[in-house]
Amino acid sequence: MGTQVKDVIIKPDAPNTLLLDKHADYIAAYGSKKDDYEYTLSEYLRMSGIYWGLTVMDLMGQLSRMNREEIIEFIKSCQHDCGGISASIGHDPHLLYTLSAVQILSLYDSINVIDVEKVVDYVKGLQQEDGSFAGDKWGEIDTRFSFCAVATLALLGKLDEINMDKAVEFVLSCMNFDGGFGCRPDSESHAGQIYCCTGFLSITGQLHKVNADLLGWWLCERQLPSGGLNGRPEKLPDVCYSWWVLASLKIIGRIHWIDKAKLRSFILACQDEETGGFADRPGDMVDPFHTLFGVAGLSLLGDEQIKPVNPVFCMPEDVLQRVGLQPDLLS
């Protein structure tokens, strides 16, 4: 049947080899260019931006090019009295940036520069009666925040401090008829949310509650003829879904249901040969976010030039081994 499928066409001259050195140079130089307006606008997520940059550098074996001392000082300045950590100095604390900060400090094996007990208090305080987590005191509820909460506590070795049963109950209540998960009960299944929920269930040891065959099928349906992955039906492919979808499949033990060769060629096509970095799709502007997820996706696909990445935490496996975390994966 001749039907129009929403997809991209990869041009024959698109990059088809991995340009790791260019990506390392891109990240190392990010933020130091004058007139980088995009950098100024992204201050409100600076902590996550740093996590993306550091993680991809570590995966490429280039972490030493980043300024460890400056970053650690920066993080210390971002912890508030309530224990929560903000995206940048002078911003309000939020669970998203608390996780990013703890991830960065784990990479640097420097967890104790912040007040860990207070972080735990902050996270605990955000759990609601129904088991869900708010992102901050203003009360937005989202399964992303359930993931942030348990990932943060797992990295700190303090998972037992929240009401686990209730937390699990809430996440499971977000499971939809197609096997996927949304941000709240009844929300449309979305690959980003699915990553958060499967990651959550892995950390909490509840993966057996997932319908792995059904969800695995929904996830492998994200692959389009171009080889790229989208986040939900009838949407365009985006390289960050190489992470959200692929990591979810890895967690539920069905990563082999994706055509790996086609996905790899899509991811490589998203590189920018001149500037380094990855864009959401071929030909678009690059950014650190898509650069991390492109490289992490390639790691999951088995590229030997990149360090193995943990599919639950999106951090190098060797870091998690050092921390002593081995979250469950289905086989």
Added chain:
Amino acid sequence: MHSKRLKKIEPKQFYNLMCLFFYFRDRKEWADLEPVPQDDGPNPVVKIAYSEKFTDVFDMFRALLKNDEKSERAFALTAEAIELNAANYTVWHYRRVLLQALDKDLREEMKYITAIIEDQPKNYQVWHHRRMVVEWLNDPSEELQFVAEILSQDAKNYHAWQHRQWVMQEYKLWDGELEYVEELLEEDVRNNSAWNQRHFVISHTSGYSDSAILEREVQYTLKQIKKAPHNESAWNYLNGILQDGGLSSYPGLLEQVTELQDTCSSPYLTAFLVDLYEDALETNSSSYDQQETLNKALELCKLLAEEKDTIRREYWNYVSRSLQNTYGSGDPVASSSDPPPPSSSQQPDTEPSDP
């Protein structure tokens, strides 16, 4: 109520257009405040070139925060800051504090947030802010129309759908939603968000247990499939609503779907038949010859793996092997790409390496 954005040029916008932005640091009404420059931490290696205006506004914002000032001028400044960076959640937080401390007119705030969302509809903070204002006013009367307006520009905006679902559940506004969903599906029958919303509405109102309702939904879905056969969402929906009852036992379903094969074939149709046959095997249905059903299912899996859906061949081969192993009469079928059975939950993942 209008949701159209009125393009009225305010004095400050006029200045902006003329590139004559009147910096806050130069305004006499702000002379008492010492601007606070961005603190990038001690010895910042990286010096960032902000635009002059951005620096001016945010230096002043930081000064206000530092003094915890709760004033009209602070409130006005948050609007400037939001205009420069509507994703800055700290500014939104501060604005909410001021809205309450100054007892501001929340109706005016609704107009304000309406305009901002229309300009930047894919931002978490703006939608969350709107929800807070609606809660404070306890007035959802504009919400469904507003969200419909945003969806008319992007029918899949995830934030918009979240907000709509929240309003409907919180204020019990279910009337007319099924009609609205049908309108959207008329415009784009592949809109997955609309199909999800259909499931949402019916689940929370009549439910699917009434056989008349279920039949209505089955027929509606089949009708949409005839219009656009290659439609993942419609097939997902059909599968979803029939799962509990069982695909193979639903009267007339196999016949209706088989009929569609000539004109409306797609990998989704074939996959649906595989699911239906699997259900017949699982329930050991007396209406189906077990061996013949297994053979048909295996044949379809092969068709999908080798011809119709080759990108997912690993999945279809897995389904085929599972069916054979569970319902076949021979020895278990293994494959080099099958992972070994789990012996403990801590077993490391044993993915096959690439050939």
